[in-house]
Amino acid sequence: MAEEKRGIVWRSTGSWYTVRDEKGDFFACRLKGKFKIKGLKVTNPIAVGDKVLFHLEPGSDENGVIHDILARENYIIRKSVHKTAHGHLLACNIDQAILIVTLTFPRTSLGFIDRFLVSSESFRIPTVLLFNKCDLLDEEVAQIQDEYMNLYSALGYPSLSISALQGINLDAVRSIMEGKTSLISGHSGVGKSALVNTLIPHLDLATSAVSTFANKGVHTTTFAEMHEMNANTFLIDSPGIKELGLVDMSEEEVAHYFPEMRDLIGACRFHNCKHVNEPNCAVKEAVLEGQIAQSRYFSYLSILENVDNRR
Template identity: 70%
Template sequence: MTKTKNINGTVWRSTGSWYEVKDEFGRDYDCRLKGKFKIKGLKVTNPLAVGDYVVFDEENADEKTGIITEIKPRENYIIRKSVHKTGHGHLLACNIDQAIMVVTLVMPRTSLGFIDRFLVSSESFRIPAVLLFNKRDLLDEEAMEYQEEIMALYEKLGYPCYSISALHETNLESVHQLIENKTSLISGHSGVGKSQLISTLIPDLELATSEVSTFANKGVHTTTFAEMFEAKPNSYIIDSPGIKELGLIDMENEEIAHYFPEMRELLGECKFHNCLHVNEPKCAVKDAVINGEIAESRFNSYLSMLENIDNRR
């Protein structure tokens, strides 16, 4: 039997060494990489990620297996710091239309620093980012007021925010509209309700969900590998494993302010053209923080990112 060569496909699931690839006709193949792929200028522990466009050769037509021979150029990607290899990143997803972060202010609490790192990662590739504030059913009046303040902060910066309860299916109409005709990465800490949300958006799925550990108020991992699902025709969701830490990869100190929209607006207004907005005199960004035009939490996130880059060096 003749083996078909040079088949175009998209990676739908990654388990580390094997990849589920769909060809142009929606047929599933279990594929592995041919040899070692190194992406020029990118130090990653996984050369291939869900959403990647690939070319593969059929290995066994009956068993629907193949060998990936080419990774096509990426439009964009979201990356986190590798937990296994120092100085390396781990690709979460590639070729996406938007990055959606599921945030919770209780059980577990998502820090503003974590949110800001996610937004900076998205900004660096001009990927539109959205924040879903889940578990609104667990918030008392005071906590709801705080959530509204945080949502107002990010919406002012241009990031759409939604207050939802995936468990009780509250305000999910907006999320259905949000994902229509797009490929969306859904990410966040473990335990924030990603699997619950996806199962609600795609009722036929049976994703494992897990309660949050009350001992440490941290989520229990339920998604082991990244995987793409079809919510409706031409609407795709990529479910990523819960992220403990988002490190910025291959970013220089001078770049980071460009990925904060409120700082980007002030570029060129500091006394020094190479101002890092830390100790320099006549800094427009620091003045904006003092005047309340830039949120202190955002400025602290910025300083933390600078410090992490310096420590990495």
């Protein structure tokens, strides 16, 4: 019987996984049979960041077979693009998520930001917002960005204005990432690969200019991969997300993943208030009084509607 090894999934290309063992050596591994995670319907049973047990194939020093996935601390998941009833794991066992957003070339919607935050909140994963391409903003858009940053910072999501290409505020980014495993995510074209290249220059990841047609980004990262910044700092670069469909969430849960609404749960007239049409709703009153941003409330309604339609 081959020696059992323990490692972390470093790279996922679909059918093969690069796994780094506890000594720091890398192996190309495949799955043993079909894995099914109890209570979780996913298109990819293993994701970057997963801790796995594997053994080498007979006669090989480089190829292995994964036969067990160790318990996950957390994960970020989205609805599968190809199988609507399934989810797709973006990363597992992370210390924080870093969402890169841009208000120009391409523009990240507040709805997308809020959906990502709800997904990370569902596992209590701390999230940082990096507003990239600050060097391209005119005075009006820069003011809008400041308003957004103030909104999310007040909700407990650190927000930072940066330029990956110009090197603006990247020392602060390094400080945020130090000693942690971070997932870097966002739309295609927001500058994920450019940021990773600046933080870890020797990688030289492919980057692409944003198409001016429809102002949409071009996919340059085609699979998720972990990179090492230093001995105790790691980042996971993920493919660009066009849309972020939420999975494994009930109507009753959604408000709990909005911090400003979570603080008001129990203050409504009805204990099962959905904060939509019910009278004497503390959440709706907070929106009218400006204590909850309208954009956040509209995001809540949109997510609630999608969850209800899925049912």
